[in-house]
Amino acid sequence: MTFDFFLPSKEGQNYIYLRVKNSQKKSNNTFRTPLKISPENWDEKKQRPTNIYKKKYKILNKKLDNIKIYFIENLNKKDAEGKTYCHRTLAREINKICSGKEPELSKDSFLFYTQQYINIRKELICNSTYKRYKVFYHLLERYEGYVLKRLYIETINADFVNNFIRFGKEEEYSENTIYRTIHFVKTILNFAERKGVRTAIRELELRRERQFKEMVTLTEQEIIKIKTVPVPEELQAAKDWLLISCYTGQRFSDFMNFKTDKIQKINGKDCLSFKQQKTQKQITLPLHPTVINTIERNGNTFPKKMDIQHYNNDIKKIAQLASLNEPVKARKRIGYRTKNVYAEKWEILSSHIGRRSFATNFYGKIPTALLMEATGHSTEQMFLLYINPVDKGRILSLSNYFDKMYEERLMV
Numbered sequence: 001m002t003f004d005f006f007l008p009s010k011e012g013q014n015y016i017y018l019r020v021k022n023s024q025k026k027s028n029n030t031f032r033t034p035l036k037i038s039p040e041n042w043d044e045k046k047q048r049p050t051n052i053y054k055k056k057y058k059i060l061n062k063k064l065d066n067i068k069i070y071f072i073e074n075l076n077k078k079d080a081e082g083k084t085y086c087h088r089t090l091a092r093e094i095n096k097i098c099s100g101k102e103p104e105l106s107k108d109s110f111l112f113y114t115q116q117y118i119n120i121r122k123e124l125i126c127n128s129t130y131k132r133y134k135v136f137y138h139l140l141e142r143y144e145g146y147v148l149k150r151l152y153i154e155t156i157n158a159d160f161v162n163n164f165i166r167f168g169k170e171e172e173y174s175e176n177t178i179y180r181t182i183h184f185v186k187t188i189l190n191f192a193e194r195k196g197v198r199t200a201i202r203e204l205e206l207r208r209e210r211q212f213k214e215m216v217t218l219t220e221q222e223i224i225k226i227k228t229v230p231v232p233e234e235l236q237a238a239k240d241w242l243l244i245s246c247y248t249g250q251r252f253s254d255f256m257n258f259k260t261d262k263i264q265k266i267n268g269k270d271c272l273s274f275k276q277q278k279t280q281k282q283i284t285l286p287l288h289p290t291v292i293n294t295i296e297r298n299g300n301t302f303p304k305k306m307d308i309q310h311y312n313n314d315i316k317k318i319a320q321l322a323s324l325n326e327p328v329k330a331r332k333r334i335g336y337r338t339k340n341v342y343a344e345k346w347e348i349l350s351s352h353i354g355r356r357s358f359a360t361n362f363y364g365k366i367p368t369a370l371l372m373e374a375t376g377h378s379t380e381q382m383f384l385l386y387i388n389p390v391d392k393g394r395i396l397s398l399s400n401y402f403d404k405m406y407e408e409r410l411m412v
Contacts, residue, residue, distance in 0.1 A: 001075060003068050003148075005047040010039045016064070018094070020071060031091055033067065034098045035060055052142075065145025066097050072148045110151035110188065111140060117191045126278050136184040139177075143167050153192055156185060157200040172339075216330045216348045218246060218357040222322070227290070229322040238314030240294050240303040245354025246361075247288035249375045252311065252351035253277040258302050260295065263287070281376045312350050319346035 002021045007014040018031045037060065043050045048064060049057035070093060075085060097103065105112040118133045125133075144151055146167045151160075161182060168178035182204070189201040218226070223246050231239050245255050254276050262273050270287045287295075295302060306314070324345040355375070362371055368380060 001072070003071060005064060006044075007037070007039055007042055013038050014042075018067065018071075020075075022075075029087060029090075031087075031094055033064075033094050035063060058138075061145070062141065063098050065142070066103055067094055068148050069144060069150060070097060073150070106150065106152075108152055110153055110156060110185075111137070111144075113153065113192050113195075113197075114140065114188050117188055126280070128278055133184070136181050139173075139181050140185070142171075146170075153189070153197055153199055156189060156204070158203040160185075161204055215356060216328055216345060216353065217360045218324075218353060220361050222324055222345075223357065223361075225322040225324070226318060229318070231318055231321055235314050235318055235321075237303040237306060238311055239318050240298065241306065241311065242315050242318065242354060243294055244291050244302070245351075246357050247290045248272075248285060249355050249358030249371075250283075250285075251276070251278060251355060252308055255354075256305055256308075256311075260301050276376045279376050279378075283374070283376055285374055308351055315349050315351075315353070316346055319349050320344075322346075324349075 004019040004021075006017050006019065008017060013036045016033045016035045016037060018033060020029045020031070021027070037049060037057075041050050041057065042048075048061050051057055052061040071090070074093075105115065114137055118130070118137065121133070122130055140151065143164060147163060164182060164185075165178055168175075168181075186201060186204050189199040189204070192199055193201065223243070226239065227243060241255065244258070245252075248255055248258075254274060257277075258272060258274065263270055264273060265271070266284075266286075270292055271284050272287055273282070273284045275282050326345045327342055328345050328348060329340060329342050330348045359371065359375060372378075372380065
């Protein structure tokens with residue numbers, strides 16, 4: 001049995017049609033769904049919207065997947081029972097699926113347990129973790145559409161892992177996303193086992209390879225170039241915030257909410273107290289002279305607040321003015337996917353650049369425990385993920401030691 005979604009015309013808004021072929025019974029039925037889309041937004045090869053990550057097309061694609069799964073489950077069942085299906089009944093079911101109501105999850109389905117787990121954890125986790133769980137959930141929904149069947153606890157085994165990896169590669173997800181989702185699946189299986197459900201979790205013993213992540217940071221010399229480059233007035237706030245982020249090591253959500261009334265003197269040193277939005281950790285951070293100078297230059301206050309989109313756009317312009325043209329390899333969003341590309345450094349800058357640069361530039365010069373206290377990392381392992389493994393400064397320092405030792409040896 002095969003299913004094909006298609007548009008009857010290449011012009012204007014089209015209803016999406018479904019063709020169902022049964023070669024054994026030599027039957028060929030066509031159904032018109034109530035779903036509409038224009039040909040330029042339709043991927044004929046994949047039989048779905050071109051961009052399934054845009055909100056309205058994400059919903060449309062989910063309905064198409066639900067239609068396919070319904071047909072597979074019900075028509076195969078009728079074939080096994082030797083029963084025929086009614087065209088009118090199936091057309092009515094298509095309309096029901098497309099009506100906007102979410103199909104009720106079976107209580108033994110894998111997504112039912114996933115939903116339960118997320119709901120239980122919602123009040124115990126930060127918003128970013130909750131969003132990440134929802135990303136995993138929707139990814140598993142799309143996988144169901146890929147394999148044309150619902151996932152059940154008993155179907156999550158070694159074959160699932162192989163098939164999910166194949167699905168992830170076909171859809172061009174990063175290896176990190178694929179393996180993080182599989183490890184989340186293991187979390188749900190553990191959750192099900194605690195509820196007394198037997199699972200095949202021991203079949204999912206896969207080694208999680210540490211992914212080498214191309215990381216872009218600003219060197220101290222590049223930060224000085226940014227500090228000294230003249231910029232138009234409309235870019236000055238972004239420049240000030242960029243410098244502040246490079247010398248405080250905080251996330252955008254935290255440094256953009258810095259307030260001068262939270263600055264206090266501790267043994268004559270200016271320190272800023274705040275609670276990190278993501279971790280809810282209370283941080284007391286001694287202010288670097290560059291940060292103090294920036295505040296004074298802004299009339300003893302922090303620069304005007306910006307939204308993240310304008311900030312990301314502006315710091316790219318500033319870095320370009322500062323001639324940060326070194327070609328670097330990094331992951332950059334192209335369309336709705338991030339891909340490894342070579343680009344000039346200014347093109348790659350985003351709001352997290354300051355936090356990574358802070359960790360990299362001070363690592364090895366300041367005790368790691370003190371740096372972790374500033375960044376709010378709980379473990380050294382997590383902190384080290386922010387360190388650029390290709391730090392030219394440390395590499396050159398090592399080279400200088402080699403040269404010095406070699407010269408001393410020749411003098412003996």
